[in-house]
Amino acid sequence: DIQMTQTPSSMPASLGERVTISCRASQGISNYLNWYQQKPDGTIKPLIYYTSNLQSGVPSRFSGSGSGTDYSLTISSLEPEDFAMYYCQQYDSSPLTFGSGTKLEIK
Amino acid sequence: QVTLKESGPGILQPSQTLSLTCTFSGFSLSTYGMGVGWIRQPSGKGLEWLANIWWDDDKYYNPSLKNRLTISKDTSNNQAFLKITNVDTADTATYYCARSQFGAFAYWGQGTLVTVSS
Numbered sequence: 653d654i655q656m657t658q659t660p661s662s663m664p665a666s667l668g669e670r671v672t673i674s675c676r677a678s679q680g681i682s683n684y685l686n687w688y689q690q691k692p693d694g695t696i697k698p699l700i701y702y703t704s705n706l707q708s709g710v711p712s713r714f715s716g717s718g719s720g721t722d723y724s725l726t727i728s729s730l731e732p733e734d735f736a737m738y739y740c741q742q743y744d745s746s747p748l749t750f751g752s753g754t755k756l757e758i759k
Numbered sequence: 760q761v762t763l764k765e766s767g768p769g770i771l772q773p774s775q776t777l778s779l780t781c782t783f784s785g786f787s788l789s790t791y792g793m794g795v796g797w798i799r800q801p802s803g804k805g806l807e808w809l810a811n812i813w814w815d816d817d818k819y820y821n822p823s824l825k826n827r828l829t830i831s832k833d834t835s836n837n838q839a840f841l842k843i844t845n846v847d848t849a850d851t852a853t854y855y856c857a858r859s860q861f862g863a864f865a866y867w868g869q870g871t872l873v874t875v876s877s
Contacts (some may be wrong), residue, residue: 653823666832678765684862686862686863686864688806688864694800694853694869694870695867695869696855696857696864696867696870697867698864698865698866698867701861701863701865702861702862702863707865724780737803739805739806741806741808741864743863744843746819746820746821747808747819747820747821747823748796748811748821749808750805750806750807750808751805752805753805753806
């Protein structure tokens with residue numbers, strides 16, 4: 653199985669701040685990497701697919717990048733609704749696997 | 760508008776079989792490239808992919824659950840199903856279904872909580 657290591661596990665940040673969340677795969681995943689946001693009520697929203705493509709309706713302050721084993725999600729200027737959990741997910745090979753999550757908290 | 764909604768028993772006892780239903784609208788599981796996946800999340804923990812079923816009835820399972828999983832679909836009624844046999848307390852989780860296409864889960868249900876307890 654491909655292990656996805658997400659860092660940091662939690663991140664205090666302020667409104668307007670630029671933040672980056674990292675995701676490292678245990679082997680190359682050829683950009684087959686998605687990002688999701690989960691709110692405290694459990695609602696899961698897809699953000700980015702295939703490393704850098706925004707899902708429909710996702711604000712442009714979200715962006716993704718990476719290659720090989722290393723990927724990242726960047727939020728350019730935090731809005732109040734961005735404080736949530738974030739997960740990466742690889743689909744290079746089965747079983748599909750998720751990172752352990754990053755909790756973005758208000759500083 | 761794409762929507763998905765999970766339904767399940769809520770609570771069941773160890774060793775029983777868990778049956779989950781995903782009822783969806785806004786897409787068809789007979790459309791080329793379309794799929795539905797099941798993902799679960801124990802309280803306070805991360806996401807675990809369980810299984811996917813595709814438009815052509817191809818199926819993929821997470822081997823960590825060995826042979827306990829069975830995924831199926833009813834295309835006519837826009838439903839997908841997941842069965843997990845011989846449940847125990849470790850299967851207590853919120854179970855989500857999601858539309859799968861081009862490797863991404865682009866639409867998710869709200870999740871259904873399943874508790875395994877004697």
